[in-house]
Amino acid sequence: MADCYNILLIGINAGEEDSARAHLTRSGHRIWTAADIDRAKKPISEQPIDIVYLKAEEEDGALGRLKQKTGLKPSLPVVIVSDSATKNTILDAWREGAADVLSAPLTPDSLSASLRRLAQRLPSRRENPASPVTALIFYLDESGKENRVDISPPRMTLGRSGGNDLILSQRGVSRCHAEVLVEDGEYFLHDLDSKMGTFLNGVRIQQARLTDGDRIQLGGPQGTSLSFHKGDLLQSLLSLSDPRAETGLSLYGFKEVGKLFKALRALSSIAVLDDLLALVVDTAIELTGAERGVIMLKEQSGELVFRCARDNNKHSLDGSCFRTSKRVPQDVFRTGRPVIIKDLDFDQANEGHDSTRQLGLRSISCVPLRYITARDNFGTSTVGPAESIGVLYVDSPNIGSKMSETRIDALETLASEAAMAIFNARLYKDSQDKRRFDEQLAIAKEIQQALLPQPTRNLEFIRACSRSLPCYSIGGDYFDYFELENGDFGFAVGDVAGKGMPAAILASLVQGMFAAQNFLDAPIPAIIGGVNRELVQRGTGSRFVTFFLGMLDSEGNCIYVNAGHNAPLLVSRDGSMKELQTGGTVLGLFADAAYEQGSVRMQPGDHLVLFTDGVIEALNSSQEEYGLPRLVDLLRSNARSNAAVILSRLEESVLSFSANAPQHDDITMMVLGYREQPA
Amino acid sequence: MKIEVRTVGDVKIVDCSGKITLGAGTMSVRNTVRELLDGGAKKILLNLGEISYIDSSGIGELVGSYASAARNGAHLKLLNLTNKIKQLLTITKLMTVFDTYDEEKAAVASFH
Numbered sequence: 066m067a068d069c070y071n072i073l074l075i076g077i078n079a080g081e082e083d084s085a086r087a088h089l090t091r092s093g094h095r096i097w098t099a100a101d102i103d104r105a106k107k108p109i110s111e112q113p114i115d116i117v118y119l120k121a122e123e124e125d126g127a128l129g130r131l132k133q134k135t136g137l138k139p140s141l142p143v144v145i146v147s148d149s150a151t152k153n154t155i156l157d158a159w160r161e162g163a164a165d166v167l168s169a170p171l172t173p174d175s176l177s178a179s180l181r182r183l184a185q186r187l188p189s190r191r192e193n194p195a196s197p198v199t200a201l202i203f204y205l206d207e208s209g210k211e212n213r214v215d216i217s218p219p220r221m222t223l224g225r226s227g228g229n230d231l232i233l234s235q236r237g238v239s240r241c242h243a244e245v246l247v248e249d250g251e252y253f254l255h256d257l258d259s260k261m262g263t264f265l266n267g268v269r270i271q272q273a274r275l276t277d278g279d280r281i282q283l284g285g286p287q288g289t290s291l292s293f294h295k296g297d298l299l300q301s302l303l304s305l306s307d308p309r310a311e312t313g314l315s316l317y318g319f320k321e322v323g324k325l326f327k328a329l330r331a332l333s334s335i336a337v338l339d340d341l342l343a344l345v346v347d348t349a350i351e352l353t354g355a356e357r358g359v360i361m362l363k364e365q366s367g368e369l370v371f372r373c374a375r376d377n378n379k380h381s382l383d384g385s386c387f388r389t390s391k392r393v394p395q396d397v398f399r400t401g402r403p404v405i406i407k408d409l410d411f412d413q414a415n416e417g418h419d420s421t422r423q424l425g426l427r428s429i430s431c432v433p434l435r436y437i438t439a440r441d442n443f444g445t446s447t448v449g450p451a452e453s454i455g456v457l458y459v460d461s462p463n464i465g466s467k468m469s470e471t472r473i474d475a476l477e478t479l480a481s482e483a484a485m486a487i488f489n490a491r492l493y494k495d496s497q498d499k500r501r502f503d504e505q506l507a508i509a510k511e512i513q514q515a516l517l518p519q520p521t522r523n524l525e526f527i528r529a530c531s532r533s534l535p536c537y538s539i540g541g542d543y544f545d546y547f548e549l550e551n552g553d554f555g556f557a558v559g560d561v562a563g564k565g566m567p568a569a570i571l572a573s574l575v576q577g578m579f580a581a582q583n584f585l586d587a588p589i590p591a592i593i594g595g596v597n598r599e600l601v602q603r604g605t606g607s608r609f610v611t612f613f614l615g616m617l618d619s620e621g622n623c624i625y626v627n628a629g630h631n632a633p634l635l636v637s638r639d640g641s642m643k644e645l646q647t648g649g650t651v652l653g654l655f656a657d658a659a660y661e662q663g664s665v666r667m668q669p670g671d672h673l674v675l676f677t678d679g680v681i682e683a684l685n686s687s688q689e690e691y692g693l694p695r696l697v698d699l700l701r702s703n704a705r706s707n708a709a710v711i712l713s714r715l716e717e718s719v720l721s722f723s724a725n726a727p728q729h730d731d732i733t734m735m736v737l738g739y740r741e742q743p744a
Numbered sequence: 745m746k747i748e749v750r751t752v753g754d755v756k757i758v759d760c761s762g763k764i765t766l767g768a769g770t771m772s773v774r775n776t777v778r779e780l781l782d783g784g785a786k787k788i789l790l791n792l793g794e795i796s797y798i799d800s801s802g803i804g805e806l807v808g809s810y811a812s813a814a815r816n817g818a819h820l821k822l823l824n825l826t827n828k829i830k831q832l833l834t835i836t837k838l839m840t841v842f843d844t845y846d847e848e849k850a851a852v853a854s855f856h
Contacts, residue, residue: 260778562800609804611836629836650837654807678800678835729765729799 069093070115070180075105075131077120077146081170085118088173094180102127106135116183120146120169128163140250142183146171200252202231202245202281204291218247223283223291224257237261237284245275245293252293254281261285338487342373343381345457345483350377352475353430355459357382360434361394362455362487369398369455393431394456401453403432405473431458432477434484454484521709522546526619527554528708531735532716534679541568542677542733543576552619558630558735559612560677562651568608575600575610575652589614590660593626593652597660600653609653613645613675621667621739626660628652633675635665640701645673669740672711674700679730680715683723691722708738745795747776755787755852756780757823761794764802773802777809777820786818787855791848793824803832810842819843823851 072094074082086096097112099105102121108114117137121127128143137143142164158166164183167175200216214221214231221230224242233242239259246253252275256263261284265273275281279293346358359374359382374382397404406429434455457480522529531544541562547555559575561568578596587595593614600610613633615625627633629651632644647663667673676696683691699718703711715734745762758776773790780788790806792798806822813820821843825833833839845851 260782560800562804609807609836611800629838631835648837650841654811654838655841682799 069095071095071097071113073097073099073105073108073112073114073117075099075117075119076101076122077118077171084173085171085176088176092177092180102131102134105131109135109137114141116164116180117141117143118146118167118171119143124148128158138250144179144183200247200275200293202291202293204231204233204289216245216247216252220247221245222257224259233283233289235284235289238289239284242283243281254293259283339373341483341486343375343379345479345487346373346375346459347379348479349430349457349459349476350375352479353459353461355428355430355461357461358457358459360455360457360487361398362434363398363453369394372455390429390460393429394458397431397433397456397458398453401433401435403430403473403477405430429458429460430473430476431456432480433457434480434487436481436484436488454488457483517544518546522548524548524554526621526740527617528738528741529554529556529735530709530712531733532712534716534732536679536728536731541572542679542731543572544675544733544735545576545579547579549616554617555615556617556675556735556737557612557614558633558675558677558733559610560630560679560731560733561610562608571608571610574603575612579614588662589616589624589626590662593628593649593660594658597628597652597658598656601656609651611651611678613648615645615673617667617673617737617739621669621671622664623667623673624662624664626662628660631676631678631681633673634697634700635667636672636674636700636704637668638670638704640704642697642700667739670705670742671739672700672704672708673737673739674711674715675735675737677731677733679728679732680719680734682730683719683728683732684726685722685724686726688726691719695722707741708736711738712736745772747772749776749780752848752852755789755855756785757789757791757848757852759791759794761796763797764795764805765797765799773805774809774812778812781812781816781818788813788818788820789823789845789848789851789855790820791823792826792829795826795829798826798829798832800832800836803829803836803838807838807841819855821845821851821854823848 069092072089074085074096075098077085077098082098086098089096097108097114099108102119105117109117117131119127119131121130124145124147128145131137131143144165144167145158145163146167146169147158148169165179167179202214202216202221204214222241222244223229223231223233223238224240225232225234225238226240229241237260239257239261241257242259243257243263244255246255253272254263254265254270254275255272256270262269264270264282264285265275266280267282275293281291281293283289283291342360346360349355350358355377357374357376360372361369362372364370376382393404393406433453434457435453457476459476517533520531520533529546533542533544535542541560543557543559543561545557547557549555557579559572561571561575575596578599579592593612596612609629611630612628613625613630614628615623615633617623625633625645625647627646627648629649632646635643635645637643643665645663645665647661649660650658652658681691681693681696685691695718696715699715700711703714706714712734715736719732719734745760745764747761748759750757750759758773758780760773764773777788777790790809810820823845825844825846830839833842843854845854
């Protein structure tokens with residue numbers, strides 16, 4: 066007897082809803098309904114819902130909105146009901162974590178079939194509900210055999226020693242290397258201070274959130290490779306790719322599906338392009354029963370070039386002696402449409418293939434390798450245009466009678482997944498091609514810019530202005546202003562050792578910590594000491610932060626702590642200068658570091674100039690540094706100008722000095738003018 | 745950057761030359777020190793006399809190497825600081841963390 070579930074239908078139109086309700090109720094299920102996502106919160110919070118069927122007007126990101134608005138448990142299976150259940154829609158829903166996708170309108174048959182599929186994943190009503198496995202890791206053991214392991218909450222450890230949940234004895238894996246933590250249905254990968262490091266999609270990480278299809282490497286970017294998977298939508302992908310099977314069930318049990326799954330899983334765990342290509346070709350040969358196969362990829366020049374040729378015994382063939390039909394691959398690549406020729410001798414539609422026939426070939430299957438450009442934008446994926454990167458071609462001297470429609474669909478599915486994997490592997494292999502990384506970087510840049518304050522701030526007694534020029538598109542420099550309740554003005558400049566993404570993340574962390582400090586109560590050295598301890602505890606490794614924090618009152622009294630930062634300069638109206646050095650060492654390295662408070666008095670018209678090392682280390686084309694003396698000269702000759710003018714002269718000077726020379730560090734400068742004369 | 749390891753008595757001397765900056769340069773210092781520690785070395789001297797360029801990430805690596813040595817009950821000292829390294833260690837107020845020497849003989853003797 067089938068299990069009975071509590072089912073919530075969202076946004077299903079009235080007629081469909083009635084028939085669905087009648088059908089499901091007859092089968093013993095209990096039904097709730099909500100007209101739209103906004104009205105789904107009540108049943109979700111009040112009823113023990115097991116399964117949700119979601120139909121949204123605006124399909125893009127619907128699942129994300131549902132989760133956000135209703136606080137839905139991430140483990141609860143949600144089936145997307147889509148008007149346009151194309152491969153794109155399905156891939157999209159899959160990435161968002163949907164359990165299944167059905168074409169609208171719902172029919173009794175499609176509902177029953179989807180429930181049967183879901184039943185394999187849901188805890189049985191009649192047994193003790195064990196926590197359902199929703200994520201797993203695929204990995205290759207030492208003998209190269211593929212294995213899978215389910216991730217059971219709350220924690221799975223990976224490493225060489227016997228006590229780990231997943232024991233990996235390959236080179237480069239530390240005894241206790243890394244762990245996966247499960248929190249609220251999200252999966253997080255942490256490096257456990259391993260010797261050779263933990264990498265996520267080729268980037269070394271301390272900790273990171275895992276998303277479906279992520280590639281994990283232990284012990285270096287070439288190290289032991291694992292892949293992380295959650296969600297189960299591949300099944301829908303397959304079921305929809307067979308037009309005759311309304312429910313997809315007819316596909317189940319087919320040998321092809323098994324082969325395809327195996328290949329798809331392995332794809333994301335292989336990063337080396339040549340291995341990947343060989344696997345794709347082998348799988349295509351197996352699927353179609355062809356004798357040999359080849360992958361042709363588009364080169365920079367736009368030309369299609371042989372990349373990997375294999376026979377049905379999994380041997381590589383020399384590309385130079387692999388003669389194929391010339392026309393078929395070119396046509397497929399140009400049009401993006403597959404060409405399946407079952408029998409050249411009898412197929413009337415294939416006139417003009419005489420040269421192909423002369424090769425002794427009788428059946429050919431050729432499908433485009435197209436990947437869908439998906440951008441992950443804070444949890445909602447958007448799908449861009451498909452891009453062809455080449456073709457997958459198999460042929461055989463036998464008549465292609467074995468080519469059922471299902472096999473052709475399976476071949477196309479393989480090709481689209483393979484294209485994505487090849488695209489990723491290429492990115493991975495060729496570090497010059499940073500296109501995907503750049504997309505993420507652009508998002509990070511927006512976040513970082515949004516976190517920085519407006520560069521100018523004018524109070525009754527102070528004019529502050531700052532300029533930050535990241536060396537890469539995002540940087541590890543930081544500045545901020547604080548207006549305190551007692552009327553004092555606070556200001557800070559920081560510099561994280563290192564550049565780019567890791568430095569920017571740490572800089573944002575520091576900014577967050579300062580935003581959370583209560584300045585009214587604590588003396589500055591205590592604030593700095595607290596932030597230092599937090600950073601040490603978070604184990605930022607050998608990354609440290611140089612930091613300067615100051616407070617100025619309306620009388621011109623300035624107190625400060627300099628934590629290993631380039632000493633700011635107090636520039637008097639007469640051009641004399643004083644360095645603000647008092648403080649302690651850099652933040653993030655020593656938990657017990659002590660910080661001392663310095664103080665200085667500003668006179669009306671005085672300026673305080675803060676900067677990061679990128680200013681004095683800016684290089685010109687002869688590799689000379691801008692240097693402190695140049696900075697001092699410039700400030701001296703502009704001592705009587707106002708803050709904004711000083712800042713722009715400084716920026717102009719540094720930039721013209723370093724014109725045309727590549728910069729190696731972020732450049733940040735801040736100028737504060739105390740009670741300036743009106744211009 | 746180039747790294748060569750010599751042994752003088754029970755002291756491992758790591759001769760570094762070239763640039764210590766973000767990327768390959770820093771990793772190789774850190775990895776060399778880790779390998780020496782894994783091999784049981786307790787006395788490590790980093791010779792920085794031939795370092796042509798170092799930035800703040802490089803300083804981070806020196807401190808990181810120093811910390812791994814300390815965790816392993818080993819000592820790590822610095823030999824032949826260039827002016828640039830001295831300047832960076834002074835600004836960051838990290839100079840006091842390290843034992844630094846200008847002469848190899850004196851540095852080796854200091855371990856005993």
